[in-house]
Amino acid sequence: MVIDCKHVWNYISEYLDGTLPEETRDTVQKHLDHCEICSAILDSTRNVIILTADDRVFELPVGFSERLHARIDLEFMRIEP
């Protein structure tokens, strides 16, 4: 089976997660092997996900933890003074 680019785009997320049925995966793979545009879309999507998931992107503010646990202690004191 041959599929066009637009169909391949629908499968990119599941392709990356490895959750496509084998047959679909093979069809997508065949398309990717010769289509530089879809390969670039796949690579860039994977790259974007990895960068976004990097721990350094969403960092806890300095002192977050200390303030949180102080707040919780305050709440404890309210229950058991």
Add this chain to the structure above:
Amino acid sequence: MKVPQTLNRTESEIIAAVLAGEIQLYHDLIRPYERSVYVMALSYMKNEADAEDVAQEAFVRAFLKLSSFRAESKFSTWLISITINEARTRLRRQALVRMEPLDQLPDEDKGISPALLRDWREIPSEAVEREEVRVLIQRAVEQLPEIYRQVFLLRDVEELTIIETAEALNISIPSVKVRLHRARMMLQKQLAPQLRTVNRTSKRRWLPWS
């Protein structure tokens, strides 16, 4: 030195102990989830101060209603749903943004077209050490429609499984997959061209002869 009372205790044992009166253990119970609660709060509130407020409130609320926690769900996903509720309540109260209805699916019938590229040169993880890159990524995530943003953050940033994500958001597994796909494609569309440009300018800056 404080004796690690939580050593060798499972999460459900710690929860039981907190409920039985060892409330100090609550500190240890929540430590692994500080970041995921904060990140979820930030994606709603869009500024650090409000996000921290919401995160604190969510942890306090979770403590106060801990007895209603049912062991069949995971503590982490339970915390996340409390956080989302807290953020939504706060936004409604502040009327800062008009709430998007939960079942809204923008462009439901249409697939999302990615940014078309002819080739992609890998951008290394070190790129996120630069503030401009972090800001680009944070903005792109914040701009995702709520239902996509939630799924993306839980699945790709906090690395929950598809099942855990479905549970935390109280949606079906196929919905998680569809929303995750759309979120990823929207991010690719937005970020791939921007990151490529930023990456290119930075190279020029570092290697003036290239």
